[in-house]
Amino acid sequence: MTSLRHVFAGLAICLLAMTATHPVAAQGDDKAQEAVQKIELENAQNRISEWDDALGDLEKTIARDEVTNRFISDGRDKIETIQLGVNTLHDRADERLKRFKAALGKLGEPPAEGQEEVPAVARERERIGQDIARVTGVIKQLELVDFRATELSDQLAALARERFTRRILGRVDVPLDPGVWLTAWGEIVRLPSMVQARYANLELEGQAADELAEIAPGLVLLSFIVIAALIGGEVLVLRYMPARWKAVPSEDRVALISGTRFLFTAMVPGIALLVAYGILDSREDLLNGAMGDFIHQCFAAALFLLFVGAAIRSVHSPFSPTLRRAGTTPRGARIVGVSSLVVALIFAWDMVLLQGATTLGTSLDIALVQSISNVLIISVLLFVSSLGVFWVHDEKDRHEFWPKLERRSRRGLKAVAILMPVLMALGYVALARFILENLMMGLAFLTCYWLLRGYSRALMHTYLVRPEPAEDSKTTDAVHGTLYFWLRVLIDVVMVTIAVPVAVMIFTDIAWVDLILAVQQAFVGIQVGGIHFSLKSILLAALMFVIVLGAMRFFQRMLSTRVLPNTKLDQGLQHSVSAIFGYAGICLAVLLAISAAGMDLSNLAIIAGAISVGIGFGMQSIVNNFVSGLILLVERPIKVGDWIVVGADQGFVKDIRVRATEIETFDRSSVVIPNSELISNRVLNWTLKERSGRGIIKIGVSYGADVDKVREILLEMADKRREILSYPAPQVVFMDFGASSLDFELRYFLRDIGDVMAVASSIRFELVQRFRDEGIEIPFPQRDLNLRDIDKLTEAIRDAGRGQTRPRPETPQVEDKQAPQSDDVDGHGADQQATPPSAAKDISRDQDASSRGIPDAGGDPDADAPR
Known part of the structure; x- marks a missing residue:
């Protein structure tokens, strides 16, 4: 809890600092932004011309019907870059135009016909008008460029969809002659020698050689990083495990080990490979033509094999089954893990061979035989991996979410493994390959996401939730559980926010620029009547509400634990002050959140009217209790700690909330009473003004007893009690001549009325023994x-x-x-x-x-x- 207080305090200080420095920073940002906008607008014509030329080249290529798959991919990338640049420049021009119009508005209305204007003002008006016209022209040109880019992007997308559909749904004749298969496999085996014969004497000259010489040191360094990460990752995890990981629960320990293995053997070398490909791709002379496509496919296969291999070793751990995270048996971990590794190798090798055959211009039979053979082998391995004999079947966890999902996933995997050979037998080889590719990519993506999610949770649970040893911890398990829950929610939100756009880019045909525009549109929002809705304003409002409410709760806790206890206010008044401060904090947080969301506070009158209608129909009791709670806090007829009697219930007031008041009875049960009942009904409060109160003990003695002696004993019992006040003095009252006894009452005042039962019981115990010693009889009722x-x-x-x-x-x-x-x-x-x-x-x-x-x-x- 201390760390949370520090976090809230830091957020509040940052917010105040940002508010205090906002005017100065805003002025500096405005000047810098204005300078950037001016420079960009001056160079806008040159950039627009470049974009027009690039779009013109794309249009000519499409018109000549020289469109290849690589051209479609590169063309869409160019169009995305152009659209991003157009959108950025358009936003700058819009901001610039708004500034010019605001400056023109400050000059006032132009003079009427026949009137003259101050020369300086006229010149300034003319200059601003020219600037507005120039910026407006730039905006129109940008809109035209964006329209052309959108049209070209739609044409390329239509071509891609048409080719994709024709390729996927195309049917081929499966070769049934064994000789064709033998010939094709012979050519596949000779592919490496064919590549060597074709490119052995390849010499890079001119610009390509110079570019390769420039990037060679970087490529060597990245290759060394990849090898070091692959070898050193396993050594670091298996041999140098932190001592703290050995003390954590087994589930967290396995998650930490598998996540660290995945990071070192997949993420680090994968990032290095991506950087290396980016360096090569940035050199236009190195990745041209069919050879460039082959290198691209090799990088893609290597990246896939890297991630999938690391994920399989981390999840199934075939060579160390005790570290497995999947629900396989020890024997199943070896079989499923090795089968999955073989599937990944075959799939990566198939990607490289297929592109290599295309690059070398081999026959269609080679690609067909290769695809059918690889898909058949992969189908068999997937079917074997999904068999239930290799998976744990725990009847106790049979109906939980993850075991049910695992069983259904294995059934789906069996269905796909049976479907792909059937499709190939029917001639739909491309469709079978498409299903296999998406299945492999989907499994790889989900596995990586699951590993990183579990790794993040284990790290958080080990180092944040329980940073100290369990035996030294002073925090309860409930607090740990609550903190763990909200941190897990935070991890899930962050990871889903990152994973969804990546999944959309991988598994759909949506362009990156379209995704960015959709996100921007969501953040910019829409206008509905007079209210503007946007994701940005909603998130800002939620963040503002959380920060302000957290800060007010922090100050409320400080007020109730450190400030008010050091004052002379009683406990009930301290609770009232703290509760009113909390309600004020909630109201302030709501108002600031509404203001941050962009809503006009004057519209609250409409909302208040709607709420009043709701109150009139069905919320009378709720509002009545809420207003009654405020009255209780202000007038304070009862306070926290008071001993009250309400009807048949009595006890101490524990809490006065918005709707109801909690009373703890003497048998430690809680009674929740609506606040309206405490206002409208009679309430007996023993401790409203002070804690002192009167106690009465009734006693009867026989008719033959000495009444003076009885009076003396009773006063003696009262005088020696420390809880009984000496002023007003205790007194003994002779009440009546009863049917069987002489009736007396001992009346006294206590310092604390809460001791009335304990004092009365103690006095009665002593009176019984004292009357016996003095020979005074306490009669019981008699009848003759x-x-x-x-x-x-x-x-x-x-x-x-x-x-x-x-x-x-x-x-x-x-x-x-x-x-x-x-x-x-x-x-x-x-x-x-x-x-x-x-x-x-x-x-x-x-x-x-x-x-x-x-x-x-x-x-x-x-x-x-x-x-």
């Missing part, structure tokens, strides 16, 4: 019962035991000394009283026994009958 006519009841029970039926006995009266007795109750009234349940049950039981002739249990007639 008086039974009248007990003799009649006894005689009735005795007769029932003898089996004699007697008239219904009079029910004995129960006299409660505490209940008032009526004077008009006589014997007749006693007979009408309800029989007690127990007596009625005994009489009924005896009657049933006598009617069934049950013998008497006792022999003595005077003895008690069984009840």
Whole structure:
């Protein structure tokens, strides 16, 4: 968290510094930009003429029908360069024109007819008008050049699509004569000797020799870098592994090792190869004609083999299966890895042989036999690699995303491996090759992306999320998990942003200039009514919101942890100040983000009107709770830490949020109460003004106890408690003469009302023991019962035991000394009283026994009958 604070603080300081230095820097940039624009516009005519000549040459070549595949590729590259230059110069001219028009507007309206103008102003107006006319002419010429370039680009694209379709969907007769195959393979074997015989006596002279001599040292150096990276990458990774990597989890360790191998054995030599090809391609006399195409294809094959070979070694690790990243078995890692390496070698060799045969002008049978043979071999190897016997089948992870994707990918690979031989048997050899090429390029691209993504995550997890050893870490796993999650999201966003344009360029026919124009259009945006939408403004608004909100959160945390605790404000007021500062920070961040997005703040009135309609329909409770929360923070009828009672719930206030307030009860459960209820209903707050409060202990003693002694003991118990205030002094109140006891109350005031339960319980424990020592009885409720006519009841029970039926006995009266007795109750009234349940049950039981002739249990007639 400390590092995050430093980051937010640095961003805030940078933002303030940029804001403070903006006027001075803007003035300097404006002057420099104006000078650059002036120079570019002065040279605009020359550049426009060059572009017109280049476009004219392309048009003549297309008209003569001398279009080759290399010409289409080079022509589109030239057109892309021209369009980029035209767009840049057009933007400069537009900015220049806006400046001239703004300067002309400052001169005011031209004078009316018959009026004269100040000579200096007239001359300045005339000069600015000439500049506007010149810049407007340049803009028109640039628009014309852009139109011609677009037309030529469309023609070349149409030619490329037509040739591509004709080549891909073209059907050939597959040679079935074995002699043709033997002859073709014999010529393929002799291709190296044919190249040597043709180019053995080749001597570079003149400009080509001079250019090759100039770039030879650089090419040698780059070749040395490629060899050193290929050899040293494996040694560095396998022998000099950092000690820290051995302590990380196995998944991160394998990702680090495979990613480092890929970087050293693919990225470094691949960049060196690209630089070498760029140096050769920059010399026009070195890569001309068919030989130039052959060298280009050799570089492409070498680059493909370099990346795919490194990716296969890093993913499958066939010679060290413990370092594999794919879900293969140890045996499958060797078989799948070696098969993939063989496929990459055959594919690269096929690219070189096919271009070499085209360069040497060999027969079509050679290219056909070579394509069919290589595609068949590759199909068999791909089918073997996709067999499930070489892959791990874990039932526990069977339904997770990556295992399901791996199974479906292997099924798709099997289908493609079966489809390509079928297409070749039908004669669609070019279509099979096209599918194979795109499949190989797609697998290589996805593998490289997956390796670099895992490598970036492992590096971040090892060196950023847990920079210290686990046993010394004071940060919780939850914080590490949250930080790891957001860093992974950042890595995915960055890598997808980079990978998508690269994939579009590789797998589609979209020109680089078209992609740049699309991105520019997305950043520039579109106009919808009076609102301008653009990706640039949206990203700027989001960045502004994050920076301002992060800075305000940082200052809020500083305020609540360092500034407010050192003041004399109570805890609730500190929370209110911190919460209001947080709400103000959110509002400021939203307003700045809206302003950065280019929206007029005056339009907020319309938005407020729309929101008010929403409030009227369905947001009353939300707004009511929000306003109630603001009232709670301002008026502060309750504060954080208060002990409140709301209906049947009571506890301490833990947090006052926008919509609701959280209360922690005494059993540590949380009760969330909407703020509107705290405003509209009755709330008992024990600690609103101060923490002190009154406690009461009720106690009853027997009627025979010494009341003075009781009073003395109770006051003594209260006086010796440190939590009880001496002023107001504790007092003992004789409340009443109870039914069973003399009732007293011990009343006292506590320093902190939160101690009321603990103090009362402690005093009660001591009172029980003290009363026992003093002989003071604490009575329990007593009740005296008086039974009248007990003799009649006894005689009735005795007769029932003898089996004699007697008239219904009079029910004995129960006299409660505490209940008032009526004077008009006589014997007749006693007979009408309800029989007690127990007596009625005994009489009924005896009657049933006598009617069934049950013998008497006792022999003595005077003895008690069984009840």
